[in-house]
Amino acid sequence: MKVKISAIEYYLPPRIEDNQVLASENPDWRMDDITKKTGIFKRHIAAPEETASDLAVKAAEKLFAAGTRKYDIDCLIFVTQSPDYVLPTSACMIQNRLGLPKRCMAFDINLGCSGFVYALALASSLVEAKTVGKALILCGETYTKYILKNDRTCRPLFGDGAAATLIVPSERDQIGPFDLGTDGSGANNLIVKNSGARIDRDHPPDGKKPIYMSGSDVFLFTMNMVPKSVNALLKSAQKSLDDVDLFVFHQASKLVVSNITRHLKLPDHKVFCNFAEIGNTVSATIPIALKDAASKGVLKNEQRVMLIGFGVGYSWGSGLIEWSS
Amino acid sequence: MKVKISAIEYYLPPRIEDNQVLASENPDWRMDDITKKTGIFKRHIAAPEETASDLAVKAAEKLFAAGTRKYDIDCLIFVTQSPDYVLPTSACMIQNRLGLPKRCMAFDINLGCSGFVYALALASSLVEAKTVGKALILCGETYTKYILKNDRTCRPLFGDGAAATLIVPSERDQIGPFDLGTDGSGANNLIVKNSGARIDRDHPPDGKKPIYMSGSDVFLFTMNMVPKSVNALLKSAQKSLDDVDLFVFHQASKLVVSNITRHLKLPDHKVFCNFAEIGNTVSATIPIALKDAASKGVLKNEQRVMLIGFGVGYSWGSGLIEWSS
Numbered sequence: 001m002k003v004k005i006s007a008i009e010y011y012l013p014p015r016i017e018d019n020q021v022l023a024s025e026n027p028d029w030r031m032d033d034i035t036k037k038t039g040i041f042k043r044h045i046a047a048p049e050e051t052a053s054d055l056a057v058k059a060a061e062k063l064f065a066a067g068t069r070k071y072d073i074d075c076l077i078f079v080t081q082s083p084d085y086v087l088p089t090s091a092c093m094i095q096n097r098l099g100l101p102k103r104c105m106a107f108d109i110n111l112g113c114s115g116f117v118y119a120l121a122l123a124s125s126l127v128e129a130k131t132v133g134k135a136l137i138l139c140g141e142t143y144t145k146y147i148l149k150n151d152r153t154c155r156p157l158f159g160d161g162a163a164a165t166l167i168v169p170s171e172r173d174q175i176g177p178f179d180l181g182t183d184g185s186g187a188n189n190l191i192v193k194n195s196g197a198r199i200d201r202d203h204p205p206d207g208k209k210p211i212y213m214s215g216s217d218v219f220l221f222t223m224n225m226v227p228k229s230v231n232a233l234l235k236s237a238q239k240s241l242d243d244v245d246l247f248v249f250h251q252a253s254k255l256v257v258s259n260i261t262r263h264l265k266l267p268d269h270k271v272f273c274n275f276a277e278i279g280n281t282v283s284a285t286i287p288i289a290l291k292d293a294a295s296k297g298v299l300k301n302e303q304r305v306m307l308i309g310f311g312v313g314y315s316w317g318s319g320l321i322e323w324s325s
Numbered sequence: 326m327k328v329k330i331s332a333i334e335y336y337l338p339p340r341i342e343d344n345q346v347l348a349s350e351n352p353d354w355r356m357d358d359i360t361k362k363t364g365i366f367k368r369h370i371a372a373p374e375e376t377a378s379d380l381a382v383k384a385a386e387k388l389f390a391a392g393t394r395k396y397d398i399d400c401l402i403f404v405t406q407s408p409d410y411v412l413p414t415s416a417c418m419i420q421n422r423l424g425l426p427k428r429c430m431a432f433d434i435n436l437g438c439s440g441f442v443y444a445l446a447l448a449s450s451l452v453e454a455k456t457v458g459k460a461l462i463l464c465g466e467t468y469t470k471y472i473l474k475n476d477r478t479c480r481p482l483f484g485d486g487a488a489a490t491l492i493v494p495s496e497r498d499q500i501g502p503f504d505l506g507t508d509g510s511g512a513n514n515l516i517v518k519n520s521g522a523r524i525d526r527d528h529p530p531d532g533k534k535p536i537y538m539s540g541s542d543v544f545l546f547t548m549n550m551v552p553k554s555v556n557a558l559l560k561s562a563q564k565s566l567d568d569v570d571l572f573v574f575h576q577a578s579k580l581v582v583s584n585i586t587r588h589l590k591l592p593d594h595k596v597f598c599n600f601a602e603i604g605n606t607v608s609a610t611i612p613i614a615l616k617d618a619a620s621k622g623v624l625k626n627e628q629r630v631m632l633i634g635f636g637v638g639y640s641w642g643s644g645l646i647e648w649s650s
Contacts, residue, residue, distance in 0.1 A: 016442070043347075049524055051521075051522040051523050052522060055523075073506075076507070078544055081412040081414075082411065082521070082522045083435060083521045083522065084522055085516060085517055085518070085520045085521045085523060086406050086407065086408070086435075086471075086517050086520040086521055087406040087437055087515070087516065087517050087536075087637050087641075088436070088437070088509075088512045088515065088516060088637045088638045088640075089406075089434075089435040089436055089437075089522070089637075089640070090435075090521075091435075091507075091640060092507050092509040092512055092638035092639065092640055093509045093512045094509065095507045095508070095509045096508065096509030096510045096512065097509070100507075102506050102507060102508050103504075103505075103506050104505075104507050105443060105446070105505035105506070105507065105642070106507040106509070106638070106640065107435060107436050107443055107640075108434065108435040109414075109432050109433065109434050109435075110408060110411075110412070110414040110416075110432060110433040110434075110435065111414055111432050112412055112413070112414075112417075116439035118430060121430070121451075121456050122447060122451070123456035124449075124454070125450045125451045125453070125456045126447070126450045126457075128450070128453070128454040129449070129450035129453040131446050131449075131450045131501070131503060137384050140615075142522060145522065146411075147429060152446075156408075168548065176456070178456060179428075180399075180428075180429075180430035181428050181429065181430070181431065182401070182416075182417050182420045182425075182427060182429050182431040183417075183427050184413075184417040184418045184419065184420045184421030184422070184431070184566075185421045187413045187417055187418045187421065190413065191410060191412065192410055192411050192412055193410070193411060194413075195410045195411040195412070196376075196407070196408045196409050196410045196411055197376040197377060197378075197407045197408065197409055197467060197470065198376050198409035200373055208556070211412075233505070251628050259348050273624050294385075312412050312413045312414075313413045313414060313417035313431070314413075314417065315413075315414070315417055315431065315432075318496050318643070
C-alpha cells in the first residue's frame with residue numbers, strides 16, 4: 001500500500017502578542033537585537049482555558065469543512081506535550097468531540113518539534129501495513145502556558161497553534177523514507193521540571209512549572225545533528241540536495257534555520273520560512289508551513305519536499321514527501 | 326516483512342501491599358466481599374520517588390541480560406499514563422539510560438489498559454513497512470500514585486509494574502490482525518482531573534490529583550464492547566473461537582474477566598489469569614500475563630493467542646499473535 005498527504009488545515013488562536021508587548025513588559029530586553037536573531041515579530045496565544053486539544057479540534061473541523069469525510073478515518077494520532085489530562089489520552093476525547101467512528105484507533109504521542117515527522121512515519125506505516133485505512137494527524141501545542149513573562153529565551157519564540165493532516169492511500173509512494181533519531185542525553189536542556197511523576201528536589205514544586213531551555217545547547221545540538229540527518233536521509237533515499245524542490249525545517253527561529261541553510265549550502269528560495277508572523281508552534285510548524293507554502297504557490301503538485309523536525313528530547317526526524325494538494 | 330514477538334521480560338517493584346493492609350487502613354471496608362469480586366490478594370507498589378520509567382528501564386535491562394542486543398533496536402515505544410514530565414517525552418530519557426543507539430526513534434504513547442495491544446499494532450506496522458528494524462515496547466505504569474488511601478473502587482485493583490517486549494522480523498506472519506476502537510464519550514468515567522492543561526472548575530486544583538473511576542460504567546462498557554471486539558477480530562481473521570489456543574485479557578479483575586469468559590462461552594482453561602498476586606498493572610498486564618503463561622508451560626510455541634485490552638478512554642484493542650518463545 002502506498003500513501004500520501006491528501007489535505008492539511010491549521011488553526012491559530014486569534015489573540016496575538018507582538019514584540020511591542022514583550023518589550024513593554026520587559027523594559028530591560030534589547031528587543032531589536034532579539035528580533036534580529038529570532039526573525040519572529042508576533043505569536044498567537046491560546047485563551048486561558050483553551051487547551052491544545054481545543055486548537056486541534058478546530059484545525060480538524062476546518063479539514064472536514066473543506067471536504068474530508070469523517071466516516072473514513074480509522075486512526076487519530078494527537079501529537080502534543082500539553083495534554084488535557086495524564087489520563088485519559090486526549091485523543092479519545094477528540095474522537096468523541098469530532099464525531100469520528102468508534103472503529104478509530106486514537107492515541108496521543110508525546111513529542112515536540114520532531115513530532116510531525118514522527119507521526120507521519122507512524123501514520124504512513126500504519127496505512128502501508130494496512131492496519132488502518134486513513135489516518136488523521138493532529139499536532140497541537142500551547143507551550144506559551146509553560147513560559148514565564150520574563151523568560152527571554154522562550155517567550156520571543158513560542159506561539160500556540162494546531163494543524164490537521166490527512167494520510168490516505170495513494171497510487172504512488174509519496175511519503176518516505178525517513179531518518180529518525182534520539183539523544184536523551186540532552187533531555188535536561190529543554191524541560192518542564194516537576195510536571196509529571198519525576199520529583200526534582202532542586203526545583204521544588206511551587207505551583208509554577210516553567211519551561212527551561214538552554215538555547216545555546218539546543219542550538220549546538222541542532223547544528224550538529226540536523227545536517228547529518230539531512231545527508232543520511234538523502235543517502236538512504238539515493239537522492240542529492242538538487243533532487244529536493246523544497247526544504248521545510250521546523251520553524252525554530254531565523255537563527256536556527258538560516259544557519260542550517262548556510263551549513264548545507266541550500267539556495268534561499270528552496271527553504272520555506274513562515275516563522276515571522278506565527279513563531280515556533282512546536283510540532284505544528286511543519287504542517288502549517290506546508291499549507292502556507294502550497295497556498296502561496298511556492299509548493300506545487302508533484303514537487304519533492306524534505307521535512308526536518310528537531311528539538312526537545314533531543315529528538316529529530318527527516319522525511320521526504322511528494323506533494324499533492 | 327513479517328513480524329513476531331521474540332522476547333518479553335517484566336519488573337515488579339519489591340514492596341507488596343496485601344489485602345490485610347487495605348483492611349487495617351479501612352476498617353469500614355468489607356474486605357472479604359471485595360476480594361471475592363476482584364480476585365486480587367496483593368499488589369506491588371513503586372517506591373515514593375520511583376517512576377514508571379524507572380520500572381520500564383528495569384524491565385528492559387532484564388531483556389538485555391537475557392540476550393537481547395541493544396545495538397539492533399531502532400524503535401522504542403513507551404506506553405504510559407505516568408510520564409516523568411510533560412516534556413521531554415520519557416522515551417528519550419529511557420533511550421539514554423539504556424544506552425540504545427541514537428538512530429532509534431523514541432516516543433511515549435499515552436494509553437492505559439488497551440496500550441499494549443495498540444503498541445503492538447504500531448510496532449508491527451513500523452517493522453512491516455520497514456520504517457524500523459526491531460522495536461522495543463515498554464509498558465510502565467504507577468497508577469497507585471494517583472489513588473487515595475480510602476478509594477475503595479481503585480485501591481484494591483491497581484498495582485505498579487512494567488514490561489518490555491521485543492518485536493522483530495519473522496519468517497511467518499505472527500502478529501495481527503487487530504481490531505482497535507475508541508469511544509471518548511466514556512472519558513470522564515476513568516480520569517485524573519486537573520492533571521494536565523484542562524482546568525476542571527468543579528474539581529479545584531488543591532495539590533491532590535486523585536484518580537476517579539466509575540466502576541459500574543467501565544464494567545458496562547467492557548461487557549458491551551469486549552465481546553464485540555473479539556467477534557469482530559475473529560471475523561476479520563476468518564477464525565473461530567476454537568481456532569484460538571489461549572485468550573489473554575487485560576487483567577482488570579476477576580469480576581471482569583470471568584464475566585467476559587462466561588459471555589463468550591470460553592472454557593476456563595483457555596483463559597489465562599494472573600491478577601491474584603499482581604493486580605491490574607494497566608498497560609503492562611497483557612505482556613506480564615504472556616510471560617507468566619509461557620513460563621508456566623500454559624503457552625507453547627506456535628500456539629495462537631488472542632490479546633484483548635480495554636479500559637480508560639474508552640479505548641479497546643484485540644489482536645491475534647502466534648507465540649514463539
